Amino acid sequence: MLALAAAIAVGVLTAIQSRINGALGAELDNGILAAVISFGSGLLLTAVLAAALPSGRAGVARLIAGIRDRGIPWWLLIGGAGGAFTVASQGLVVGIIGTALFTVGLVAGQTLNGLVLDRVGYSPAGVTAVTIPRVLGVGLALAAVAVSLAGGGTAEAPLWMLILPVLVGAGLAWQQGTNGRLQLKTGSALTATFVNFVGGTVLLAIIALVQVPQVGFSPLPASPWLYTGGAVGVIYIFLSAALAPRIGVLLLSLGSVLGMLVGSFVLDLVWPPAVPPSPIRSAITVVIACVGVAVAAFGRRPVR
Secondary structure, eight states, rough: HHHHHHHHHHHHHHHHHHHHHHHHHHHTTTTHHHHHHHHHHHHHHHHHHHSSSSHHHHHHHHHHHHTTSSSSSSGGGGGHHHHHHHHIIIIIIHHHHHHHHHHEEEEEEEHHHHHHHHHHHHHHTOOOOHHHHHHHHHHHHHHHHHHHHHHHHHHHHOOOHHHHHHHHHHHHHHHHHHHHHHHHHTOOOHHHHHHHHHHHHHHHHHHHHHHHHHHHHOOOOGGGGGGOHHHHHHHHHHHHHHHHHHHHHHHHHHHHHHHHHHHHHHHHSSSSSSOOOOHHHHHHHHHHHHHHHHHHHOOOOOOO
């Protein structure tokens, strides 16, 4: 129960970070630069923690040794790409389509890819069978997306802004599985989090070097809270890396989905985006997706 509660907290923090990074991207008029700032601050924080804490230093030592003897393959070091994709997307579209619509699309992608990753054994918790309840749960999540896309508020947003969250969700499920595997290899969730931020920051910085000189950006905003997205990301990525080996990508995704749906719905009510969603329609999508999550949860069955 404690692990599931932590997974729900991951989702709530993800929704909060989405709105923070979306607001920063709107203020800067540049979502990529907002993502670089968010990831860069998270990298700085994890670097300080990894250097200051004995467990962090030990985890980094095991990481270096694993890379040298090839016990840690290169593909376990690129989980940050999924995080970079998520944060960049938040800065690009959340301020326009709202946290709830972004989150519902993310739910569909994360649930569908979580089903695939668990079945092929990419989850650090092992292989999980594809069952009818799990497939039905994914179908309900996709139905929630269809309901949300039928809303009048989406007509003002480009189609790519509605498709992007689904791809983000698929990347998030892969990132959680990758970070969980790296946590098992290094014995440290902090080390996995640090590697995640290194990869994400480097990737986003490269993109920004190409994009920012072409499109520019507005002056940096003075509000301190707009720069807290990186710290929020450190917390939920750390929790995800620690939880994935214990409860698997499926249950981690399900718990975080519940947290994201509730958190985003509340955020859109108290902090409306540029294109406010219909509260009734948002509530319907939340209910449909939550039912899908519950159905999929009861359909979990390990493969022996």
